[in-house]
Amino acid sequence: MRVPLRLLPASGHFPLLLLSFQLIPTSAFSLHALPSRLSRERGTHLRTATETAPVVPVMGSTEEGKLAYSYIEEHDVAKQSILDKYEGFVFDMDGVLWEGATLIPKARETVEYLMHAGKKVFFVTNNSSATRKQYIAKLKKLGYPELKPEVIYCAAAAVAKYMEHIGYKGKVFVLGGEGLREELSAVDGLEILPKDYWEASKQFPTPLEMANEEIDFDAKCVVMGFDQYFNYWKLGYATRLLTGNPDCLFIISNKDKLFPCGGGKRLPGTGAFIEALEMATSRRGHIVAKPGPFIIDDICESFSIPRESLCMIGDNLHTDIDFAISNGIGACMVETGVSQRDQIGRDRNPVPHFVLPTVAVLLAPSFESRL
Amino acid sequence: MRVPLRLLPASGHFPLLLLSFQLIPTSAFSLHALPSRLSRERGTHLRTATETAPVVPVMGSTEEGKLAYSYIEEHDVAKQSILDKYEGFVFDMDGVLWEGATLIPKARETVEYLMHAGKKVFFVTNNSSATRKQYIAKLKKLGYPELKPEVIYCAAAAVAKYMEHIGYKGKVFVLGGEGLREELSAVDGLEILPKDYWEASKQFPTPLEMANEEIDFDAKCVVMGFDQYFNYWKLGYATRLLTGNPDCLFIISNKDKLFPCGGGKRLPGTGAFIEALEMATSRRGHIVAKPGPFIIDDICESFSIPRESLCMIGDNLHTDIDFAISNGIGACMVETGVSQRDQIGRDRNPVPHFVLPTVAVLLAPSFESRL
Numbered sequence: 001m002r003v004p005l006r007l008l009p010a011s012g013h014f015p016l017l018l019l020s021f022q023l024i025p026t027s028a029f030s031l032h033a034l035p036s037r038l039s040r041e042r043g044t045h046l047r048t049a050t051e052t053a054p055v056v057p058v059m060g061s062t063e064e065g066k067l068a069y070s071y072i073e074e075h076d077v078a079k080q081s082i083l084d085k086y087e088g089f090v091f092d093m094d095g096v097l098w099e100g101a102t103l104i105p106k107a108r109e110t111v112e113y114l115m116h117a118g119k120k121v122f123f124v125t126n127n128s129s130a131t132r133k134q135y136i137a138k139l140k141k142l143g144y145p146e147l148k149p150e151v152i153y154c155a156a157a158a159v160a161k162y163m164e165h166i167g168y169k170g171k172v173f174v175l176g177g178e179g180l181r182e183e184l185s186a187v188d189g190l191e192i193l194p195k196d197y198w199e200a201s202k203q204f205p206t207p208l209e210m211a212n213e214e215i216d217f218d219a220k221c222v223v224m225g226f227d228q229y230f231n232y233w234k235l236g237y238a239t240r241l242l243t244g245n246p247d248c249l250f251i252i253s254n255k256d257k258l259f260p261c262g263g264g265k266r267l268p269g270t271g272a273f274i275e276a277l278e279m280a281t282s283r284r285g286h287i288v289a290k291p292g293p294f295i296i297d298d299i300c301e302s303f304s305i306p307r308e309s310l311c312m313i314g315d316n317l318h319t320d321i322d323f324a325i326s327n328g329i330g331a332c333m334v335e336t337g338v339s340q341r342d343q344i345g346r347d348r349n350p351v352p353h354f355v356l357p358t359v360a361v362l363l364a365p366s367f368e369s370r371l
Numbered sequence: 372m373r374v375p376l377r378l379l380p381a382s383g384h385f386p387l388l389l390l391s392f393q394l395i396p397t398s399a400f401s402l403h404a405l406p407s408r409l410s411r412e413r414g415t416h417l418r419t420a421t422e423t424a425p426v427v428p429v430m431g432s433t434e435e436g437k438l439a440y441s442y443i444e445e446h447d448v449a450k451q452s453i454l455d456k457y458e459g460f461v462f463d464m465d466g467v468l469w470e471g472a473t474l475i476p477k478a479r480e481t482v483e484y485l486m487h488a489g490k491k492v493f494f495v496t497n498n499s500s501a502t503r504k505q506y507i508a509k510l511k512k513l514g515y516p517e518l519k520p521e522v523i524y525c526a527a528a529a530v531a532k533y534m535e536h537i538g539y540k541g542k543v544f545v546l547g548g549e550g551l552r553e554e555l556s557a558v559d560g561l562e563i564l565p566k567d568y569w570e571a572s573k574q575f576p577t578p579l580e581m582a583n584e585e586i587d588f589d590a591k592c593v594v595m596g597f598d599q600y601f602n603y604w605k606l607g608y609a610t611r612l613l614t615g616n617p618d619c620l621f622i623i624s625n626k627d628k629l630f631p632c633g634g635g636k637r638l639p640g641t642g643a644f645i646e647a648l649e650m651a652t653s654r655r656g657h658i659v660a661k662p663g664p665f666i667i668d669d670i671c672e673s674f675s676i677p678r679e680s681l682c683m684i685g686d687n688l689h690t691d692i693d694f695a696i697s698n699g700i701g702a703c704m705v706e707t708g709v710s711q712r713d714q715i716g717r718d719r720n721p722v723p724h725f726v727l728p729t730v731a732v733l734l735a736p737s738f739e740s741r742l
Binding site: 100101129201204205206207208210211228229230231232235236239240243244257258259261262263265266267268269271272273275276277279280281282 | 471472500572575576577578579581582599600601602603606607610611614615628629630632633634636637638639640642643644646647648650651652653
């Protein structure tokens, strides 16, 4: 059964809230209020996550509207309103399509269904170790149709696009994996330092040795992503560049604390290394990947999609949901990755518009995969 | 000329302030007020740094007393009051006795003079890479008399003493230099992991490889100091220990952002690495060396020195001066190292009781070195 709620105008006024109740039974939603602030009975007030965020018509908003999200399970008819509302879907990968080495059931079919339904889909990840080419190959191996590089916003590619965007030319000191270095190498006019990254990775200097290291101050840009070969030589070199020249650009892919690897194990993410460099330099890097604004700006411009017609689907409150909310697009959290429902709104965590147990909630039961 | 000011009782009352003016001309001090808060004329109000800190009799204190320090130059008679007040002096080394590879002129003679005058001297450093034995040898080579290990509180030794103090026995996972590992190895009942540190330093796993790494959860303690061989394997191992077992102890030597290496160059200190581990684990390590309380507690207990008779001489507001202020001992900043006078009190930086251009200000002109 599909209720034609999309005909309702989006509005924050209270009368509309009552109207929406006449059309949709409250049982179609699970409204999850935050315990500390929302004491009214569950289901009697439906609220949007923020006033500025796109409003799905079935929900009203109030002054207290920042405190709740809609929890949508498999058989909720409300899921149709998400599909009607958005023209484009931006998928996080780790924690949404797979977690560690485990595939999320029916994630592939869901993406295929959305594409089949004429939606534009994008794939965004803060993993800066791999290139677009590698992600296309990985997705194909997992059964996805062959995707074009333009729809893959892996952190390495996003940083490379950003460097093109700002028009920086010349030497760049890069701390990061092969993916980041490869994508940056393809940018016209960039010269990547250090030239022999593997050699640099095997240096173990003392601080006093680093003080005597000759630094190439022609490099007026430091770029940092995840680096499994992180060491004191690189940290010291970047620190001397960034503190020796206040105009040196400081660009980082992302600041994720943790690397999603399944089984509840916590492993340090890019953010841990970047924190070390930020602490040593007393500077803050400019974040290009989630939750920075660049990727959304680029998608909206390059694909002519209005901001309010885009929805992020992610598992991490700090990267995905913050990314969506702060960039004015729809924010949908799935429960198959890093963040848990009880963390929403706590300790200044952002509040998504929707929470789904898994991305597969969006799949139409009748859809038959063509793959 | 020596004015017998030590006969005055220490007090925060205003009448005493007037009395002290009768005895010492204000020109004997340079009072450096913080521009944002203290607008009165320089030298007309003398204030102590904190209400709880030991008061040198020549200074009065007021409600606004947290805002200023006494700047004492070579010929100020006020320096005698410091010598009279304190029975013990705790010297930071990098930035006080030397900076990088450069010796601070007359620092050696000053230390010798204080010992000759019957003061107890201690040497404290947050450098966790070297052992007490190595510091004794270094100081001897620089012309200092041969010191006993008990007066050397290098971070490695302080952490080892702390482990004895808490009575921990069993396996300890150590990220740190040889100095830290050597001092810890000498502690009865500790088994140091990883067994082959150099082998561990040459591991460059991906996060997914770290997720499959077998972790020895019998290690219920992680100790971290400066590690020039820091890598993802160690960071990932420590993260899994600390997050996999909430009772696992997390002990750190110190959190200095920067390593003093002279010439205005900034190089990352222990704190940069520790920040990475703290971010990945969402836990805070227990600081043993400066500015933690352990070293001062241990000096006061082991040498029967009242807290108010001890004075710290250091160059770093975040470690030395915070250390002194928060542990209720005298705080004397020298200008030969990390911190500058204009940083005092800014951005929540602590305020020392005294600032000296160099430690050599304390040297009596008449003193002849016996070395």
